Amino acid sequence: MDIVRANDVSRVFPMPAGPVAALRRVSLSIGSGEHVAITGPSGCGKSTLLHLLGGVDAPTAGSIVFEGRDLASLSEADRTRLRLTRIGFVFQRFFLLPMLTAAENIELPQAEAGAAAAARRSRTRELLAYVGLGERADHLPSQLSGGEMQRAAIARALANRPALLLADEPTGELDEATSDTIADLFDRVNADGTAILVVTHNHALASRASRRLAMRSGQLVA
């Protein structure tokens, strides 16, 4: 069953020098439990596609259907709720809140989803152990290494048990050894049943995916 499906989507950005087509009639579906990687040169439209699939941007043409619901038909609040509960985001620059500890960063989306305090704490402990940060729960992001920050960010993305994890260049700021650790973690997350779409330049990371796609000039080419 498809979790998310892009139907013939295009995305054109208006620019002072004239419109720029970042995506041209792309169709893609990601099934439950799939692990998909999209590679391609910078500016080819990988991140744009990921943003469309995650409901943080809207296509200029075509449609995105998430678990049977056309995202265009949802209100802003419904899309926000969908992202909170069904989609996990992992960013290249982690974007952990610097004033919160690792544990608090993981608790935040659970709190937003209305989870009780005890359930949040239990789930947070579980996730910290899952990503190997059990001993770093009370550390601020500034006290964590890049790899630890990304693991905390992955734990945050998994906090509300999403159906789909979207990762945008998750190893872009990490060295090779740390990138391997993150790739291992993605494998484990996927093996535990969460579908993953990762857009990356990192071929080692992409090679872990069960389906690899390439993009060129706003189109999927393989």
Added chain:
Amino acid sequence: MSALHLAWRTVRRYRAQTLLAIAGVAVIGALLFDMLLLSRGLLLSFADLLERAGYDVRIVGGGGMTLRMPIPGSAGIADTLRGLPEIETVALVRILPARVAGRNGTSVSAALIGVSGAASGVWTIVRGVDLDRASGEPCPVIVGRTLADALHAAPGDDVRITAEPAGVRSALPPIVCRVAGVGQFAFGGAGDETVATTLEALHRASGEDRAGDADLILARSRADAGAAAAVAAIQRARPGLAVYSNDEVLEQFNRNGFAYFRQISLVLSSLTMVFAFLLVATLLTVSVNQRLGEIAALRAIGIGRRRVAAMLLWESALLVGVGGLLALPLGELLALGLDRILRQMPGLPEQLHFFVFEPRALAVHVAVLVVTAVAAAAYPMWVTSRLPIAATLRREVVG
């Protein structure tokens, strides 16, 4: 993990920015608080002086409240007033320039106040006794504190008083009076020397007969009648008299004498409010611009606009709230200093204050700061609510 919790952690994290904002709001808030104290301070202080005199109705001569002119037939008017059921007590007040000489040979110009009956409240006895307790003395006097110091006069000492009526070259002989007490005069200005005695003694000093006109007739209404009823009764009994209740006196001064302070304080408090708004709005906007990536990521992971907006509102409230709280003691200290300076102006009653605390000033201070906090957060909230998530994330990565 409420929006308040997130805001609290944010302001703690950005300490330098937070301290700067709080210090700025505290200083600006102190000025705002002072302007609020100033806006009605004189009025409240003047009302307090009037109340403390113990009389709630005043009858003055043709010049009104601001120009002192004798009231013709004062003694007869006082007798009429004493017969009114709305009136409890009546006192006549006559004020003349005089010279007062002490035993040490020092001679000082002073205002000589003659009062009929008890006039408690017009002065406060600091040492010795009041006029009504100096029984048997033909000319008991209450000497102002600074005058007592200048003459080295203490209760029991004799002083020589020479009346010097205005416009008359005085050749009046001095009369010898005995100091009954040393007092602080409610309406005496800093540097103004005052001596008070009975109306009879003043008449002897000035050569006026007993029916001499008073400059002011004070009356206290009966508790069950009230000042307004007393004023109405006096006007019925003696039409044509200029009669004012304390409230009317205050209203007159509020319209004429104190309007400048109100206008100045309104302008300055509006300006301080704008400064506070600009300071907090600028700092919050800068802070939000520094955190656009974080905020876009928060929105991407499903944190709602409302929570982000509430977080910013709380940040603003914390900065303005803490700054506003610190502004109170700071403003109070500043008000004490400014009050001391302003009270040195010549001709002002020593006990008149420019900055007077009242709960209303505190309530307005809080209300103005709440409005400032909300207004300062409005633009950053608007920016984040319209933040294009994908474009911001893209910019953050490219940047």
